[in-house]
Amino acid sequence: MNWPPLHLALRETQAVYRDRRALSAIALVGTILGLAGPFGTFAELSAPLRVLYWLVIAFSTYGLGQFGGTLLARWIVPERRPLWASVLVMALGAAVPVTLMVLVINRVFFTDIIFSGWGSLVLLFYCFSISLVLIAMIEYVVGPLVVKAPEAPPREGPRLLSRLPHHLRGPLSHMSMADHYVEVHTAKGSALVLMRLADAIAETEGVAGLQIHRSHWVALDAVSGLERRDGKTFVALKSGVLLPVSRRYLDAARAAFG
CATH class of the missing domain: 2.40.50.1020 (LytTr DNA-binding domain)
Structure with missing residues (x-):
């Protein structure tokens, strides 16, 4: 399928899972969440299962969020767009697949918990809020710091x-x-x-x-x-x-x- 937004989203997602630094950061975040046990997981799961649960969440949702956010932003946001519009669209594009993945993972780890329609909407809101904060930090905080960093030595090649x-x-x-x-x-x-x-x-x-x-x-x-x-x-x-x-x-x- 020759659709540039899809190709770009796939390439950027693949790049994440090929970057050792990104994988190390995801593993660190998943381990910390597993030890802390937020959202009631501390009481519901034993320590090993809790760490495994959050590692699965971290590694699967990061890639899905990257893919969904990039795909939706490249598809519907014009090239000359205000940054805030791109951030909002990317957060929405990330939240939907991330929510679906969390529902699937929760079904595996918490067999006695069934999300209702309202519960799923609340989860979607949480995923959107977290995605919005993370993407905004990357675009407004991390991005400018990278741009203002000292220039690297010139590289060979074009x-x-x-x-x-x-x-x-x-x-x-x-x-x-x-x-x-x-x-x-x-x-x-x-x-x-x-x-x-x-x-x-x-x-x-x-x-x-x-x-x-x-x-x-x-x-x-x-x-x-x-x-x-x-x-x-x-x-x-x-x-x-x-x-x-x-x-x-x-x-x-x-x-x-x-």
């Missing part, structure tokens, strides 16, 4: 790579437009970046490349040659991918790859 997850940063292959996003392909995989193709090309400094279409750019080192199919010209990449060449860029493509 600036565009700094927008990608660490495990995808490698030699650029090609880029393609996908609605309001640019799908950046490297030797290690691909990721969606919210920006214009022209701006992405401007951040490929140091990499020899060529725009071959209003929606496509290729790195010269990734190209094997040109191909003609059904009267149309394509750039053939070493990976086997074919990208169309528009008339506007045909002469430049022939000069570079012909």
Whole structure:
């Protein structure tokens, strides 16, 4: 399914579970909650079960909240939006799947407790409130501190790579437009970046490349040659991918790859 908000939400969620620091933080929070036993769990569960319960809650709901919040925000909030609107939408998008997951987990750990419709609404309100506080803190407190932190030493490679997850940063292959996003392909995989193709090309400094279409750019080192199919010209990449060449860029493509 080629829907950029879904792709972005999946990629950001996957990035959380690949980050050891994030996993360590989630485990620490789950353990602390397990020892403290909030929301009546101290009296209802033994210490080992209580820690297990909160670890399951922490690891499952964090990923679901990340996915639901990102998906809903990218889907319905305009790119040029006030930050408060994005925070509210992300909190709502996170609260719904988190509430459903908590209901499922509670059903497993507390077999004698059945949530009524009103109880589920109260739980949804709690999940929304907690999500709202956490997201607001990240956006209004943590974010500005990160921005104002001393700049890191310059890294090798184009600036565009700094927008990608660490495990995808490698030699650029090609880029393609996908609605309001640019799908950046490297030797290690691909990721969606919210920006214009022209701006992405401007951040490929140091990499020899060529725009071959209003929606496509290729790195010269990734190209094997040109191909003609059904009267149309394509750039053939070493990976086997074919990208169309528009008339506007045909002469430049022939000069570079012909």
